[in-house]
Amino acid sequence: MSLAARALVALALMVGFYALAIIIAGVLLYLPYAEVVYAHRLHPKLAIVCIVGAGVILWSIVPRPDRFLPPGPRLEPAAHPRLFQRLTAVAQAVGQPMPAEVYLAPEVNAWVAQRGGWMGFGSRRVMGLGLPVLQVLAVSEIEAVLAHEFGHYSTGDTRLAPWVYKTRGAIVRTLQGLSRHSELLMKPFIWYGHMFLRITHAISRRQEYQADGLAARTIGPRPLADGLQKIHGAALAYDAYLRVEMGPVLNAGFRPPWAEGFARFLAFPSVAKAVSDGLEQQLREAQTDAYDTHPPLRDRVAALQKLPAVSRSGSDVPAISLLEKLPKLEARLLSHVSGNAQMESLKAVSWENAGMQALLPQWSEVVRQQREALVGLTPASLAEVCASSERLPRTSVIIPGDPGMAKSLLDFSRKLAFPASVLPSAEERYESAKEVLAMALAVALSRQGWELRALPGELYLTRGDCRIEPFPVVGELADGKLTPEAWRQLCRRYQISDSDLTDSKTD
Numbered sequence: 140m141s142l143a144a145r146a147l148v149a150l151a152l153m154v155g156f157y158a159l160a161i162i163i164a165g166v167l168l169y170l171p172y173a174e175v176v177y178a179h180r181l182h183p184k185l186a187i188v189c190i191v192g193a194g195v196i197l198w199s200i201v202p203r204p205d206r207f208l209p210p211g212p213r214l215e216p217a218a219h220p221r222l223f224q225r226l227t228a229v230a231q232a233v234g235q236p237m238p239a240e241v242y243l244a245p246e247v248n249a250w251v252a253q254r255g256g257w258m259g260f261g262s263r264r265v266m267g268l269g270l271p272v273l274q275v276l277a278v279s280e281i282e283a284v285l286a287h288e289f290g291h292y293s294t295g296d297t298r299l300a301p302w303v304y305k306t307r308g309a310i311v312r313t314l315q316g317l318s319r320h321s322e323l324l325m326k327p328f329i330w331y332g333h334m335f336l337r338i339t340h341a342i343s344r345r346q347e348y349q350a351d352g353l354a355a356r357t358i359g360p361r362p363l364a365d366g367l368q369k370i371h372g373a374a375l376a377y378d379a380y381l382r383v384e385m386g387p388v389l390n391a392g393f394r395p396p397w398a399e400g401f402a403r404f405l406a407f408p409s410v411a412k413a414v415s416d417g418l419e420q421q422l423r424e425a426q427t428d429a430y431d432t433h434p435p436l437r438d439r440v441a442a443l444q445k446l447p448a449v450s451r452s453g454s455d456v457p458a459i460s461l462l463e464k465l466p467k468l469e470a471r472l473l474s475h476v477s478g479n480a481q482m483e484s485l486k487a488v489s490w491e492n493a494g495m496q497a498l499l500p501q502w503s504e505v506v507r508q509q510r511e512a513l514v515g516l517t518p519a520s521l522a523e524v525c526a527s528s529e530r531l532p533r534t535s536v537i538i539p540g541d542p543g544m545a546k547s548l549l550d551f552s553r554k555l556a557f558p559a560s561v562l563p564s565a566e567e568r569y570e571s572a573k574e575v576l577a578m579a580l581a582v583a584l585s586r587q588g589w590e591l592r593a594l595p596g597e598l599y600l601t602r603g604d605c606r607i608e609p610f611p612v613v614g615e616l617a618d619g620k621l622t623p624e625a626w627r628q629l630c631r632r633y634q635i636s637d638s639d640l641t642d643s644k645t646d
Contacts, residue, residue, distance in 0.1 A: 148342060152335055153306045159331055160200045160313065163324070167193040192324050195316035200309045207254035210244040210267050212471040214462075222461040226266075229282050232357045233289045238264035243468060245476050247271045247374040249281075251288040264292065270472060273462065274398040275373045275405065279453025280366035281461075283358040290350030303339050310335060336430055343432045351439055352446070359449035364440050371421060371436050372414045373405065380404045384595045389473075391497035394485035397469040398459055400595045403490065407596025494591035494598070502578040509575050510641045512554035515544030518580055519636035522623035524548055525576065525616035548572055548617055573617060577609040579640040584609075587638060605633050 171186040216223040223241075230237050238251060244267040253262040266288065273281065310332045317325045354363045380401050388395045404410055418436075425435035433439075462468055466487060474483035488496050506513065516524065527547030545551035552572035557563055563571065581591055581600055584607065589600040599608045607629075615621035630636040 148338065149303055152303075152338060156306055156310060156331055156335065157200060159327060160196050160309075163327065164193040164196040167196075167324075188321065192317065192321055195320055196313055196324075199312040199316050202305055203308070205255050205262065205305075207265065209240075209242050209475070210246070211242050211270075211475050212468065214241045214243055214268070219461065219463050221463075225278065225282060225461060226285065229285045229357070230289055233286055233292075233353060235289045235292045236264075238266040240265045242267050243462075243472055244269045245271075245472060247370060247377050249284050249288055249370075251291055270398055270459075270469070271373055271377055271401050272370055273458045274402050275369045276366050276458045277362075277453070277455045278458050278461065279358070279362045279455065280369065281458035282453070283354050283363035284366045284370070286354035286357045287350045287363060290353035291346065306335065307339075340430055340432050344427070344434045347433050347439070348442060351443060355443055355446045356449065359451055359453070360443040360446040361448065362453055364443040367436060367439060368418060368422075372418045373401075375414050375417045376405055376410055377401070379410075380595065384593075387501075388488065388493050388497045388593070389482075389485070391501045392485060393488040393493065393497040394470060394473065394482070395488055395490055395493050395497075396466065397473070398465065400490055404595035410596050490594050491592070494593035495585075498593050499582065499585055499591050503582050505575060506579045506582045506641070509555060509579070512545065512551060512556065512575070513579055513641045516551075516576075516579070516640040517637050518583065518640070519627055519630045520544075521576060521580065521613065521616060522626045524551060525573075525613055526619070526623045548576075551576070573613045574610070576640075577613045580607075580609045580612065583638040583640050584635060587635065602633075607633070 167189040170189045171181060174185070175181050214222065223237075226241065227237060240263065242265065246269045248267070248269045249272050250267045252265055252267075254265050255262045272284070276284065310328060313328050314325055314332065317328065351363060384400055384404055385395065385397065405414065421435070422437045422440065425437045427435055427438070459465065470483045470485070470487075473485075474480050524545055525548050527549070545554055549569065549572075552565075552568040555568055555571060555575065581589075584600045584602075585591055587602070589602040589605075589607075591600055592598070597608075598610065599606050601607075612621065612626065616623070616626060627636070
């Protein structure tokens, strides 16, 4: 579909929606008027419903100015000359001017848009580059992805987008407003909204193929195909990385290397396998949905594989190397995303030291708060406590724990102390119990000279040639994957059987 045809479709859909809204609002306003003029009466309830409904519709369809909120710190050419050299080269290769603003973003994505102004008028070109994307892609691959993004400028997609987005926003506002007023009035807008999304998203999928084709002709189909697969794979693991790896260290008041940690997380064998399996499933089973804005990865890669190769030398250097002063830039991005300027001043910590400096003090405090529940427990006794046959009951009633030393994981969960403002369910207590026992084991071993290593993808304690993973130990004892006798033998071999889990040195 040509740019002119897409523009006509977008314009027709926009005009169609506003015409529908104005006609319905006009009919609603006409009803009480006609009742007064021709029937010489007025039903107050009907009049209120009609007037309020018309007001909601008319207010909802008023176009709002586009207020652009930067996704992260702005990248300047003077501060990042190598990055902008590549950006400029790609822009020239596709015959497009550079965007007015380029931002570093926290998501696994790279994008371009026309932002600001009103319905696209008075807008400016902006680009967002995701930090994790720059980490996982090589320079040649990021060039291909950038060529794809510039392709949206070239084909006029970004000029049409404000019309589509504003109309979509008006439909959403109308439905939200009417949902509190009249379900009957919502029906024509629901119908139109579904039609609008199906048509515009079908156009969007076609635009993605066209942008892929331009990038393939400019940089090459192979770098783009590889880059797309790496981006999709990274997206599968990114949320887990932020939640499981970055989050605990940040909550402890330290700032680890963001991009480096994500690369290490992706390289960890179990994570790499999970990503590979997920990516393989996408390439094998993905289907197109009528409401998808992008074609399935499988179809995009298949289309790229049919295109001729481009004779062009590419660089396999990581794209993250194009950024200058990365630690400072990550601190600015963290501060921007969190909305807390103090995050930028968090103490930097390497992943090698994150366990001892960030996590262990935090876990020691948890152990101190749960001392009464941990009374009498040792590493060896975890065999009986965690491997007990007593399991979480179906009832959600919280039963107090038995006096004395915990006899089972369920009993231990009932002994845990929580703030008065927190009312955990029985299941939440049960999961917290496993976490507390793992933390207590780590703290107890650290007092015997063991070192806690919290690297992306793995967390373990080490002393010489000895190694223990506290969270898997507790989890596998509870699940039956690790037998009590095997754990007791390990405790004897490592001479940790009788260590006190209550962390007596915290008095």
